[in-house]
Amino acid sequence: MKILETKDLKKYYGNGDTQVKALDGVNLSIEEGEFTAVVGTSGSGKSTLLHMLGGLDYATSGTVTVAGKKIFELNENALTIFRRRQIGFIFQSYNLVPILSAYENIVLPLELDGRSIDEVFVKEIVCMLGLENKLDNLPGQLSGGQQQRVAIARALATKPAIILADEPTGNLDSKTTQEVLGLLKLTGEQFHQTIVMITHNEGLAQLCDRVIHIEDGKIVDDHAGDELERQWEQRDIPLKEETSRGAAGEVEDEK
Numbered sequence: 462m463k464i465l466e467t468k469d470l471k472k473y474y475g476n477g478d479t480q481v482k483a484l485d486g487v488n489l490s491i492e493e494g495e496f497t498a499v500v501g502t503s504g505s506g507k508s509t510l511l512h513m514l515g516g517l518d519y520a521t522s523g524t525v526t527v528a529g530k531k532i533f534e535l536n537e538n539a540l541t542i543f544r545r546r547q548i549g550f551i552f553q554s555y556n557l558v559p560i561l562s563a564y565e566n567i568v569l570p571l572e573l574d575g576r577s578i579d580e581v582f583v584k585e586i587v588c589m590l591g592l593e594n595k596l597d598n599l600p601g602q603l604s605g606g607q608q609q610r611v612a613i614a615r616a617l618a619t620k621p622a623i624i625l626a627d628e629p630t631g632n633l634d635s636k637t638t639q640e641v642l643g644l645l646k647l648t649g650e651q652f653h654q655t656i657v658m659i660t661h662n663e664g665l666a667q668l669c670d671r672v673i674h675i676e677d678g679k680i681v682d683d684h685a686g687d688e689l690e691r692q693w694e695q696r697d698i699p700l701k702e703e704t705s706r707g708a709a710g711e712v713e714d715e716k
């Protein structure tokens with residue numbers, strides 16, 4: 462089932478000579494349960510695309526349809542509620558509330574939405590992510606990898622239609638990156654989640670079901686992930702080095 466679709470999606474910033482076409486006609490269709498990586502050089506439009514998919518901002522033109530709903534037809538209040546219920550966000554900087562425990566952070570979006578907490582489901586997520594002994598810790602008492610696992614649990618707990626991850630392992634060392642990404646994949650599969658992840662790391666992108674390359678606000682390539690790379694958990698192979706943020710050519714060469 463198609464869970465996410467964009468049609469001729471455009472986002473322009475500014476006017477006249479200084480206008481930036483951050484997204485310039487993106488057509489994208491994502492099936493439920495797919496784990497998609499969005500790769501591109503700095504300034505190519507990745508974050509703008511994620512913001513549009515998550516309804517954090519309105520587009521200049523075009524549509525985004527999430528779970529059958531054209532999100533830009535919603536007014537700001539309705540969009541906020543839709544976002545809270547249907548989108549799970551995972552950011553590079555974790556974005557946990559420092560004065561709340563790991564458990565309180567995980568269930569916060571449910572509480573903000575006045576929803577009851579499915580304790581059995583939350584426990585299942587927490588156990589899969591290996592957080593059962595860390596639930597009382599404040600974020601400051603957790604490692605970066607643990608904090609990101611809390612953020613993954615928080616994103617999963619609301620059972621959103623899609624999870625959007627912006628460089629979720631950007632602040633982690635390579636070993637923790639593998640661990641956290643492996644857990645994101647595993648929990649995504651277990652709970653049949655649809656995940657769209659921005660990354661600069663071509664090696665990480667190849668672990669996903671699908672890899673989309675974006676340049677100058679346009680999709681320039683869209684292909685399946687590397688089947689061999691995706692079996693890295695069993696083979697314990699090192700990931701490819703991170704691609705350069707600045708060089709468009711290197712991303713192309715990596716394919």
Ligand SMILES: Nc1ncnc2c1ncn2[C@@H]1O[C@H](COP(=O)(O)OP(=O)(O)OP(=O)(O)O)[C@@H](O)[C@H]1O
Nearest residue numbers: 474475481483501502503504505506507508509510
């Ligand atoms: N609020 C804004 N106002 C004006 N221009 C913006 C704004 N947000 C983004 N841009 C511009 O839109 C283009 C795409 O930016 P975007 O942040 O989507 O790129 P990105 O691929 O995520 O980059 P990075 O990898 O460096 O985070 C850039 O040229 C950027 O300068």
